[in-house]
Amino acid sequence: MIDRFLEMTSVMWRNRVRTALTSLSVAWGIFMLVLLLGFGKGLQNNVEYEFRDDATNSVWIYPGKTTKPFDGYPVGRRLGFTNRDHDAIAVGIEGVEHITSRFYPGGDLVRWGERDGSFEVRATHPDHKYLENTIIVGGRFLNDRDIDEKRKVAVVGREVVKQLFRGADPLGEWITVRGVLFRVVGVFEDTGGDDEEAMIYLPITTAQSAFAGGESVRQIMFTVGDASVEQTDAMTEEARLMLARRHHFSPEDTRAVRVRNNVERFAQVKQIFALLGGFVWIVGLGTVMAGIVGVSNIMLVSVKERTREIGIRKALGATPGSIVGMILTEALLLTGVSGYAGLVVGVASLEAINRFVPENDYIRSPDVDLGVAVAALGLLTVAGAIAGLVPAIRAASVDPIVALRDE
């Protein structure tokens, strides 16, 4: 085996310029493939990052302004949702999994003893935690009794703990929001990052009555479990029509309520990335193919030039198998070594990009996962074998009599 290897490297050394050029084309192919895959992954990472904050199987509904006259009501009427709309959707729409409304008390100055800080305050239902990927790390989140009994409790994010409490244990402490005291019962973190953790949650009913909100609700959000895009579209439409009946706007008036269907959005983005991923593979494979064709061609030329050598080897007792093996291993070694080099340089480049290119809105941590790297190596091996096959068969079929004729 070592013998065969030495035999081979001597051949390649003899043709080092040619070997180097061919290696370069293969290395380039793999390098491009890795870069493309890495960038594809980076784009995908970015999108996943954009979607990381909220449940992707959710639908958000906001009240808007009517754009069509209906039932004697004028155009341009501003709608408002109430707790009853929330209940109607919760009960009346089939397939709603978790549902919450939001109400904003307004005013963001929050006090704890002598200290104060400004944080966003949201009044919600307990199910809100499923919609925002809220993770409780101490105490508890809001619960149904908080809602029913309008308890003055609050759940604070980690940034609040850091900034307002300076790391002190906030559980059981009283904080003041717009002059009303709330007792902290829980601490959360949020996959959405720091901004989402500089946040305070209150029970919606408590906030409505404490801050003169009446029954008013600013938006209604629900998840749909694992409903398909079509099912979600149907549910959304049903909810919209229900709201049209309740608020007397035209069913054709699509601006009266605004709907954000995350299921649909996420599905579209996923589809785009599936397409992009496929495209990246096609382009990358094309480049690799060009490399293979290059290797194959060069090996063919090399076999032709070495006809006499192959004839001599055969006369001395080389079997066709050993000749095929010789050319095939040569091709494998050529593609293997250079491809591996391309892979390493590609991965290193991605690392460098990761380190030196600042964070941006398009690409986030481009990299290749182990699976892709292994796939690329497998591809290389197959590529090498394919590249060597035709030249190897050509070499094995050299007729020693013709090769050794003296002319």
Place this chain on the structure above:
Amino acid sequence: MIRLSRINKYYQVGGHPLHVLKDLDLEVRTGEMVAIMGSSGSGKSTLLNILGILDAYDDGEYWLGDTLVKGLSERQAAAYRNRFLGFVFQSFHLLPFKNAVENVALPLYYQGINRRKRNAMAMDYLERVGLKDWAEHLPSEMSGGQKQRVAIARALVGQPRLILADEPTGALDSVTSHEIMDLLKDVNGQGITVVIVTHETDVAAECSRTVRLVDGQFEGVA
């Protein structure tokens, strides 16, 4: 060692069969040194290629030792060439990028012998042809006679029973030719059968027997 009976060989030339060897009968006993002579195109090389299992014949029988050489697979043919036969060519056919000892060692590579042992054996044979000091030299650094010695060492290294030489002195001057013939006679003296194709009567005269090919047939056995 060699027994040919009614060997016929055709080549297809422009769609017509060209009858190159016609009903050849030949017997070469072990230890003989036979010269094959004949005019250009009479079929000498063709015959030698058949003897060397490099080419196939169309009908008749070729016995090499106890084996009927007919319809062998390429693999089997390679094994026979490797173990039983040694070739010497007019233009030496050394691999230009390998030095003398590596060239001599090549048949042993195909016997699966490891590098160290191979090179030791090759050195041994280089010494026998008087080129021990030239072991590290490339063919391009050697004279024709030296190259042919290296080729003979290469033919011998696999310890063959039969050496086939196609005009081994064709590219050499008369003094060097003589040396090469002495070497081949030496080889023959050790019991290895030798068949030489040649144009030169001097060369043929050194052999134990000469057969003459005329237009694909033997012209009486001398």
